[in-house]
Amino acid sequence: MADNENSIRCRYCGQRNQIRIDSSDARCGRCRLPLSDEPHKKFARLDKEQYIHPADARALAALRAIPGIDTALKKLLAVTGESAIRVIFTASAVKVTPTQCPDLYAKLQIACTTLGVDMPELFVQQNPVVNAFTGGVERPVIVLYSQLIERLSDDEVLAVVAHEVGHIHAEHVLYLTAARLIEFLAKTAVLASPLAFIIKEVLTMSMRAALLAWARKAELSCDRAALLVTQNANVIGRTMMKLSGGTFASRVDYDQFLAQARDFQKNYDEKALDRFWADVITSGLSHPFPVWRVSEILQWVESGEYKALMTSPESAAA
Ligand SMILES: [Zn+2]
Numbered sequence: 001m002a003d004n005e006n007s008i009r010c011r012y013c014g015q016r017n018q019i020r021i022d023s024s025d026a027r028c029g030r031c032r033l034p035l036s037d038e039p040h041k042k043f044a045r046l047d048k049e050q051y052i053h054p055a056d057a058r059a060l061a062a063l064r065a066i067p068g069i070d071t072a073l074k075k076l077l078a079v080t081g082e083s084a085i086r087v088i089f090t091a092s093a094v095k096v097t098p099t100q101c102p103d104l105y106a107k108l109q110i111a112c113t114t115l116g117v118d119m120p121e122l123f124v125q126q127n128p129v130v131n132a133f134t135g136g137v138e139r140p141v142i143v144l145y146s147q148l149i150e151r152l153s154d155d156e157v158l159a160v161v162a163h164e165v166g167h168i169h170a171e172h173v174l175y176l177t178a179a180r181l182i183e184f185l186a187k188t189a190v191l192a193s194p195l196a197f198i199i200k201e202v203l204t205m206s207m208r209a210a211l212l213a214w215a216r217k218a219e220l221s222c223d224r225a226a227l228l229v230t231q232n233a234n235v236i237g238r239t240m241m242k243l244s245g246g247t248f249a250s251r252v253d254y255d256q257f258l259a260q261a262r263d264f265q266k267n268y269d270e271k272a273l274d275r276f277w278a279d280v281i282t283s284g285l286s287h288p289f290p291v292w293r294v295s296e297i298l299q300w301v302e303s304g305e306y307k308a309l310m311t312s313p314e315s316a317a318a
């Protein structure tokens with residue numbers, strides 16, 4: 001090691017890095033996340049009940065209470081099958097491995113080791129939308145759209161990967177896959193396909209509506225999982241700002257965006273909240289509005305629940 005170099009271990013992935021003493025903004029050579037002396041917590045035993053959003057829990061209970069829902073989903077997924085789902089979700093995508101997009105692979109490993117989840121397969125798919133999703137039946141896969149990687153910083157990409165790993169940890173994948181299949185068919189010109197026919201045949205209108213209503217609320221739980229991995233609420237906030245402001249995020253003021261999120265939280269009562277969810281559902285969005293997601297994360301941090309979880313005996317410094 002040269003005199004003007006320092007050895008620093010990456011708090012996220014554990015890689016040793018030699019950096020120049022005078023370098024500010026040093027990044028890990030493996031995962032590309034910023035290097036710092038702060039510890040990074042990994043959870044030895046994280047129970048999903050410790051972070052699940054109450055709106056997610058309520059919507060899931062409502063969904064499960066629909067008679068025949070599990071049988072219907074099993075029927076649907078038996079027909080569509082794991083392989084069909086994988087073809088739909090991963091066609092023309094690049095598989096991430098330790099040697100293909102190694103920094104993305106490292107980020108996936110960080111999210112999985114922090115939350116305590118087995119490594120799923122990860123793909124990058126050419127797509128102009130800033131988004132990602134998780135699907136599958138027995139073996140989940142995560143797909144990141146190329147635009148997301150191009151537009152987000154490395155810690156923001158970690159936040160998105162961690163959100164998707166959160167869906168696996170929270171055991172959302174089966175229901176989420178069904179919800180995404182419904183959305184996929186609603187948006188594309190394959191309404192006359194056999195798959196669309198099967199969905200209409202197997203899932204009643206109320207099952208489909210309950211699945212979509214739950215899927216949006218499930219996002220709030222996974223934003224919390226993302227915070228448990230990034231351990232920085234501003235990373236979640238900035239990611240949401242980019243999702244909401246599009247690609248000109250550098251010109252959007254983050255503090256004002258936070259103020260907007262706080263305003264949003266202040267200006268509703270329970271009735272307005274119900275109307276809001278109805279609007280979200282009818283608007284055809286697959287995710288709740290980013291400003292709402294930020295206000296939810298801020299509220300979770302301010303409630304003290306996040307801090308309690310971070311200092312619980314189940315979390316240990318890496
Ligand atoms: Zn690293």
Ligand SMILES: [Zn+2]
Nearest residue numbers: 163167219222
């Ligand atoms: Zn999600």
